Amino acid sequence: MKRPAVSETDMLGPYRVLRTLGEGGMGTVYLAHDVTLERDVAIKVLRVSNGRVHAGLAKRFLREAKTVAKLTHPNVVTIFTIGTTGEGESARPYIVMQYIEGGSLADQLHRHGPLGWRDSVRVIMDALRGLGAAHAAKIIHRDVKPANLMRGPDGLVKLVDFGLARWAEGGEQDLTVAGAFVGSPSYASPEQIAANRTVDQRSDLYSLAATWYALLTRQPPFVAEDTQDVMRMHLLEVFPDVRALAPEVPEALVKVLRKASVKRVEDRYQSAAEMLADVEGLLQERSVERPVKRPLPAPRLVHAEKSVVALEGQLAEARSSHDVDAQLTALRSLYGLYAQLERRDEANRAFREAIKLHALRNDPRSGIRRAS
Incomplete structure (x- = not known):
């Protein structure tokens, strides 16, 4: 035992x-x-x-x-x-x-069910203040979820478990493996799932949005038996309308949640302080600007298309030489470009092929050796 x-x-x-x-x-x-x-x-x-x-x-x-x-x-x-x-x-x-006597928000969801929308707003405000302090110290949490938000008897919420945290913009060495996914799949940002090394404070805000969805509905935004399907949905799909499970949620809150969970980091809230201003406005009945989905500018669109062509050529070469690491590198880059260009079928194929190759590379029975 x-x-x-x-x-x-x-x-x-x-x-x-x-x-x-x-x-x-x-x-x-x-x-x-x-x-x-x-x-x-x-x-x-x-x-x-x-x-x-x-x-x-x-x-x-x-x-x-x-x-x-x-x-x-x-x-x-x-x-x-x-x-x-x-x-x-x-x-x-x-x-x-x-020691925080009240337990985590995950515990409270399990015991008492979803929060009312006003109560959820207070939780998110506290979480944003904690994240703002962490981000100011150039610390990215990378594992924001209900289980890592503790709420004491006084109602104050505290951020815990910085075991996956990393320093932004250099600083301390990150101890996770390059190109490896870290985090909790149900609450991870698209850039975390894509193993993007430029994960920054906006990733924590996406995870907080997924957490907020769970506080209101008692379940994360995407639910599936296969974890890979959950990860794919975070990469490609918008959050389901929270009002389908929590009809009392006001439209202004839906707008904040939508903006915090945008796939492109440029269209998301850029800081905890920016998001906090809108969240505080929910209790004061201030209006929140609806996020606008902006298409890629023409020069960036052309550049993305050219990059796809080059990467598809690199992928073909890597396949012919049976270079699994080169295939994975090309597939990860192609996935991001396909998603940017809204080529969903190709993005899905690239994602699934990368998952299979990654599993094959890590299987000692396959005979594939990692590049040194």
């Missing part, structure tokens, strides 16, 4: 572990009591594999603590300290942070 990283009643320094709060992608979160300061805290302990800590995960885990420690904001969870349990190769780092 798999042994838990920490047993209940264990002591981690001055912290007595009380119970498990939840499992995350990188570790387990426990409720603990600080016997020195006599307060409850949350402790996130890195998971282990075969009794050992993965060095890359440990580095990213500690980076998360440093990331959040840089932020002092009422809408971002507070980090108190870091520590290590155990010794040698089995030593597990942990992060001690503020």
Whole structure:
């Protein structure tokens, strides 16, 4: 039987572990009591594999603590300290942070159902303030979703779990693999799914829009049995009308949601502050400008068409030489151009071929070796 990283009643320094709060992608979160300061805290302990800590995960885990420690904001969870349990190769780092008694918005959706639209607006306002602070510090969260928004008994919402965060415009080294998807597929932005290295603050705003949709309807905007279908819909399809499941939502809110979830980042809200201004206006009954879908300017259209021709030639060459990495690179670029040019069938084909090639490349039985 798999042994838990920490047993209940264990002591981690001055912290007595009380119970498990939840499992995350990188570790387990426990409720603990600080016997020195006599307060409850949350402790996130890195998971282990075969009794050992993965060095890359440990580095990213500690980076998360440093990331959040840089932020002092009422809408971002507070980090108190870091520590290590155990010794040698089995030593597990942990992060001690503020305990938020109310639980996550995902928990609240599960227990109580969708929020009323006014309540959802207050949640999104708090989330935008937290994201604004993170973005000002050049930190992109990359995993905004209901489970990463915590709401205390006072109603204040705090942003948590910066395990996938990266620094914008250089800064700290990103610890995720180049060209790899990171995030939660149900809430990921199109540029995340396309493994675009220029993911910026506007990606977090798209994910927040998907989160907002879930707060209002109790489900993300796109639902399918196959995760790849969900990802394809984020790439190609607009959000379904939220009023089909939440008819009381006002038109002004629908407009904000629509603008935040536009596929082209240039047509989306450009900052948390810009989106916050419109969200605040919803409670004050101010009008919100309807986003306008703008076609590509003629020079960019011509350039995109020429790029498609060149990339299709590169793809043909890569196929003939059986160069899987070159095929994947060409297919990813072609997908983005096809989507820009609204050539949906070709975009779908490129997406599905890339998914199959990626799976084949990662299958040790295929005999395909990654490029060094």
